[in-house]
Amino acid sequence: MDSTSKRYYKISEVSEMVGLPMSTLRYWESYFPAIHPQRNDRGTRFYTPRDVETIRMVAYMVNDKGMKLEAVREELKRNRDGVTKKFETVERLKKVRNRLQEMLDSLHKLR
Template sequence: MPYKKPKIEKVIFTIGEVAKMMDVETTVIRYWENQFEALKPKKNKKGNRLFSKEDIEVVKLIHHLVKERGLTIKGAKQKLKDNPEGTSHDFEIVKKLQKIKQELMEIRDKMGNEA
């Protein structure tokens, strides 16, 4: 039986990697860290920020509120303060709907190529 290399899943990300995922500058993420209590990545001995998957979910939620929904920083902070569970739930629904939309578009494109 051949050796099967185990799949290694990354669990810690640098601020540069997170910024690239979100298509924002690292300064934006640093600013959000100062503005939102929920975003507190760990720091190594050098002071480099290390983001867990949970931290990245917080960044995605802040990005959604500020960049996609157009809320101000103050408005996003208030929304997270007033209803953190509801805001996270709403964000999860939006992500699922976006995934469904992408799948439907792929199906449409495949059907268009077959015709």
């Protein structure tokens, strides 16, 4: 994704990127083994782009699909590749929809 161009992100950056509170990210870190940010000597969390994508997938399954955290954890454990493909497809479709909406809005402004 274009927003994951750095090697590491602080928790405040990830929070802003995915639209979730930092407390939620900290909780999910303890709940999902796939989210494991690096820490420096001072305890500052540094998330990799893979961590950010996992957080986005979890947020999608919880917020958009209405799944409970336990179900999300099991789904990621059982079928991470399938979840990743579905998530990527939905994200691409959202981008296409947004682009089409922008085009429609431009056409309406021309009238």
